[in-house]
Amino acid sequence: MKQQKIRGNKRRHLYIEKWRLENLSLRFDLLEKYKSDHIDIIVHPWCDLSMINSSIPEPKAKTRALMLNGLIDIYESWKRQLDDSGLPYYLKIWLYEPRFSRSQVVCARGNKIEHYENAFFMPDESTELRIGNYGSLRSRLQNFTWDHCLDEDHYDNSEVGEPENYATRQDYIDTKKWFEKIMKKPHRITRFKEPVGEITEMYSFKRGNVWIGELK
8 A cells, every 4th residue: 555645744743733732721521521531643634534545654753753742741731730630530641653643642530540541451571662762852751651552453253243234245255354364463362251242352463562651
């Protein structure tokens, strides 16, 4: 699959600054209603779905640095607001590598805290975040502790479904072949003690790493 060319960096950088400023204030109404809130990198084209036969390359160099700087600013702003509230909370930066554009700031309260604490698989063999790869942000990143987890894509045993759920028999056959092909790749298997509907197993395929960061 070809990669799209990203043009107009100056314009993109203006979008990043607009995104950063618009998200410095924590949405306490959503936090109260849903017990969680998060901020993705909502910057075109990285927040878009590609509608053509091409992929969107991950941001590089200055663009990536501006996005990460924005995430850190948002995290620090939210932390000040949460500390003022005096209530317990979960607040972390999820820093993805190499799928950097998935990175986000995540906040939770109440019964959602445990859910987010266990959102990722932590491998037995851990590694350290190479903060030197982020240039001028090195000093800011050193203020955080970074836990290493895996960035994975997840499927389950009900992924293909039944033939009658497809528009044509061929659609079912093509999906079945696709699933059989990916299942030949290395993956983790999680077997549930209690079925979730028809789901009894989950298959997790590593795509990279995710670093869970919080201020020291």
